[in-house]
Amino acid sequence: MTTTASIELTLKDISATGSDDEMCSTDLIDAPWDVDIRPGYGPGASMDDPIPQAAPRQGEIPAEYRDSSAEELNERIIRAKAELGDRVVILGHHYQRVEVVEHADYIGDSFMLAKAAQNHPEAEAIVFCGVHFMAETADLLSTPDQSVILPNLAAGCSMADMADIDQVEDCWEQLTDLLGSEPDAEGKVPVIPVTYMNSSAAIKGFCGRNGGIVCTSSNAEVVLEWAFERGQRVLFFPDQHLGRNTALNMGIDLEAMPLWNPARPLGNNSPDTVEDSKVILWQGFCSVHKRFTPAQIDKARIDHPDVRVIVHPECPQETVAAADESGSTAYITKAIAEATEPTTFAIGTEINLVQRLAAEHPEHTIFCLDPVVCPCSTMYRIHPGYIAWVLESLLESTVINQITVDAEVADPARVSLERMLAAKPRV
Known part of the structure; x- marks a missing residue:
């Protein structure tokens, strides 16, 4: 059992001493810029998950950052941060390595950090030390004049990638063909889409266009109650486990929660199964x-x-x-x-x-x-070298790795996010 706060040091200790501890991949001790040139999510919990061909890739960063020692990078980040002052806010997700979060102005989950970004309209740039969907959400909630930066573009999320917009649109078309779109005698529509925060801006936009909502792991039950007030059943994506566990807590039977396989017609379900459902669970999961x-x-x-x-x-x-x-x-x-x-x-x-x-x-x-x-593969792609690079670029008035959501997606995505923000979790 290890209690060292630094996973990077823990992994190096395991590799060097051959201790009884194990790591899921010895590639974890490689520098992230070496990992970036390989296909896939990289070493860690998500390394066996299939990655979309269109997933962003990180190009090579300057040698001065790759060759700097941990101490040198730490000093460069501190100096750049001090010089930038209020012009920049650094957000660090709970799952980031300690060498990253020690430079963060705020540490939290994706929802908490999105709120933190929203609360700093004076900052010119928001450096989001997390993964791609989190940076997208920060861009949705920040002001138009702010730049949201993801230090390593290869920091995606395998769960979020398990539900792409084309698959969800196809699912919705099949459900509409089977169940219709007209409300029942109580005014409830056949299906309300609910997406977890761990999803792309395109999926959040889909929910906004179709009367749906975003949820977090903190307010999932409140969100499902909101959805059942408006719909006969819920389509929940991309994480089947959060959807199932939340619905079970609400007293919904497992038999009323079919799994939707996007690769099969009607999600590999019979029409009766879908019609009798209360929560249709997308076949996604978190590899961690x-x-x-x-x-x-x-x-x-x-x-x-x-x-x-x-x-x-x-x-x-x-x-x-x-x-x-x-x-x-x-x-x-x-x-x-x-x-x-x-x-x-x-x-x-x-x-x-x-x-x-x-x-x-x-x-x-x-x-x-x-x-x-076995850390999160994609969270582990963020490294102090990338942070020093993007901060020192800001000092030169250059924005690196800016994440921008197109207006046609952003407008409906904000609708679903505002509904989520109104669904306060129970204390």
């Missing part, structure tokens, strides 16, 4: 959270009889059922911070966050359920 299992929880309880197990709702249903609690990253961090007595926590979420929580709360014993060190 798919790694957590009931067997890991069983072992944690054997090793630590008093353990408190908390997992993210993107985990499979069986894992959530075996845990003591499930909740968003904000829920997990709050639960640990509010524990008044020394507690042993087994956490089922991304390893960077778990190890950082362990370092920040030495009064507790905190460990990751998965014994194999």
Whole structure:
């Protein structure tokens, strides 16, 4: 078990010492600019997921950033940040390596960081240390004069890529052909589309155009209630596990939650199955959270009889059922911070966050359920070298890796996001 806050150092230690700890890929110790030239999402939890051919690729960055030491990059970032002052805001997702988040003005989940971006209209640039869909959302919620920058364009999201706009439009056409589009006697339309924040701007725009809404892992239940007030059933994408776990908590039967396979006609379902459904679940998942299992929880309880197990709702249903609690990253961090007595926590979420929580709360014993060190492939693509590059470019009035959402997508996407912002999560 490791408690070092830095995953980068942990991985190098494992590689150098041959310790009992494991990593899912030895390629994790490679520099991200070396990984960038290879196909795929890169080493880590998503490395076996198929990547769309059109996924953004990061070109080569200047040698001065590739060749600088960790100490030199750290100093360059600090100097550039100080000189830029209020002109820039740096946002760091919970799953980023500590060498990145230590430079962030705000640390949080995708929703919290999007709100942070919205609250700083004075900044000329927003450097989003996360993944592509997060930068898109920040662009949607920021002012037209602001530039949103993703330090490494290869930082995508395999879950978000599991539902592309063409597949969703095709699904919607099939559902409309089968179920129609007219409301019933109660005024409820046949289907309301609900997309998780972990989706492209195009998908959010689709929801905005079709009476739908965006949800987060914190307000998913409130959003589903909103949808059921307006529709007979919900089409939930791209994460099947969040949709299933949320609907189960609401008392909806598993039999009423068919899985939609976008590669098969009618999602590989019969017409009766679709007509009898309450929540149609897209066949998507998070490769990080798919790694957590009931067997890991069983072992944690054997090793630590008093353990408190908390997992993210993107985990499979069986894992959530075996845990003591499930909740968003904000829920997990709050639960640990509010524990008044020394507690042993087994956490089922991304390893960077778990190890950082362990370092920040030495009064507790905190460990990751998965014994194999396997960070999010795409979050790990962000590195201090890229941050130094984009910040020093801003000093020269050059914007690198700007993320911009076209107006025809942005306008309806903002509609679905505003509906999400109005759906306050229960405390």
